[in-house]
Amino acid sequence: MQTGTGYEDLAHWLSSGKKANAFVIHPPRLSPEENFPPPAGERFLGVYSSGSTGKPKLIWWNLKALHSNCSKYSNAAGWTWATCFQPWSFAGVHLACQAHISGGRVLSLGHDWQMNHSILQQDRPQAISVTPTFIDMLIQSRKNSKSTDWSPRQISIGGEILRASTGTRIRSTYPSSRITLIYGSAEAGVIAKTTRHDGWYPLTSIQKRFDDFKFVDNQLFLKRQGQWIPTHDLCEIRTDHFRLVGRLDRIMNIxxxxxxxxxxxxxxxxxxxxxxxxxxxxxxxxxxxxxxxxxxxxxxxxxxxxxxxxxxxxxxxxxxxxxxxxxxxGNIQDTNNGKKSYDTGAQKYE
Missing domain, CATH: 3.30.300.30 (ANL, C-terminal domain)
Structure with a gap:
């Protein structure tokens, strides 16, 4: 097994053939899971869950399975993909595979918005893979930047619920960009995709990827190889479409x-x-x-x-x-993976 620290190390392993059968990047300040080695045989990539329901856990993904979930974009050879996702998250690892199969590379973005605009203006990536919060903050900070003429050909959005108002702002700011909404998790992989920017996914997108699915008290469950996988995501269903409306761990008893x-x-x-x-x-x-x-x-x-x-x-x-x-x-910040921070620190107002 091989370990690394960033997207360059991940890209090198993907291109190295069978030098090591597994690769993982451990998140900072998290003890490596030494007692959870990769399976033997084929090539595997380690992915860490978000930890929203506890400590982040290491999950090994077969490289062939990851590649099968990558999109076959036309004319995408050699693209640069800018992203806010960390290289140990499922979104980050999935993106690295996406860039690899098309001969491209991944470009990391951070929390300094003027620096992000400078990077985008200088490198001019053809695609960006981000959370709704991150791209909304990027749009919001454009008015303070001298670099506003960059526009990606592809915008991939995931990691959070996309509100309709945010989707409208994204479409208005980047009218010529293709928008793909990706719903996935470290445990289940890519669950559904849509090119709509209002947050609604076709149920057929789940049917293509899983043996079966069901909604129990609005929570989505997925069936693969005889096992039911709880997503902990709450959904609204309309005939042949669904959208995410919340997380199970965000339900409080008041x-x-x-x-x-x-x-x-x-x-x-x-x-x-x-x-x-x-x-x-x-x-x-x-x-x-x-x-x-x-x-x-x-x-x-x-x-x-x-x-x-x-x-x-x-x-x-x-x-x-x-x-x-x-x-x-007040101002609402993003976390290290581009998601909205929930540390409100609000003042009493009754």
Missing amino acids: GGEKVSLDEVESVAESFPEVRRASANSMPNAVVGQIVSLKLEPAVAEADDALLETILNKMRKQLSKPAWPRWCEW
Whole structure:
């Protein structure tokens, strides 16, 4: 088995034939799983889960299976793919395989937005693979950048729920780019794809990749080789399409009622004055937990009066236990894998 530290090491292993039958990049500050060696025989790549339901775990993926999930883009030979995904995540490893089969390379982006714009302007990658939060922040920071004429041919989006408002901003900013929404996980691999930018996937996309699937209390389960795989993702179903609406671990028990923090965010982000929202739960002596909410404004005049107006409208759409009891305006940051941070630090606003 071989280990590395970044995309260059991963690309070198993919091109090296059978020098080592397995390769993995361990996340920083995480002890390697020495007691979980790769299977013998064919070539395998190690992928770490997100850790949203506990400690990130190492999962070994057969290289042939990863390659089978890569898209065959026409005229994509030699493309450079810019990304916010880390090289130990499934999205990062999948992208590295995508670049490898087309003779391309992966270009890492970080948290310095002016630096990101400079890199994109200088390298001019043909494609970008990012989360909805990351590309929305990239769009938001364009007004402060001198480099705004870069536009990718391909935009691949995954890792988070895509809100309709964010999808509209992406399409408006990059009208000529092809947009592909990819739903996947370290445990299940690529689950579904769509070229729609409103978050709806065709059910046929799941049927192509799995033996069977089912929704139990709105949670998606996938069947492969006789085993049912829980996704922990909650979905809305409409005839022959579905969309992600939340995570199971984002359901809180507040006053004896189940409250979806993702639903609270979705309602908040439906208002044009809100760029993005981050909902969390906070301890409360009376009901156990309450909802806290941070809103990043999309307008310059974001004051207490506007906050009160938005909260009043939200109360008409949410059950009482889901009403935000702590709320503030503020900037919402992204995490190391380009996903939205849920550290609200909100102030009381009842």
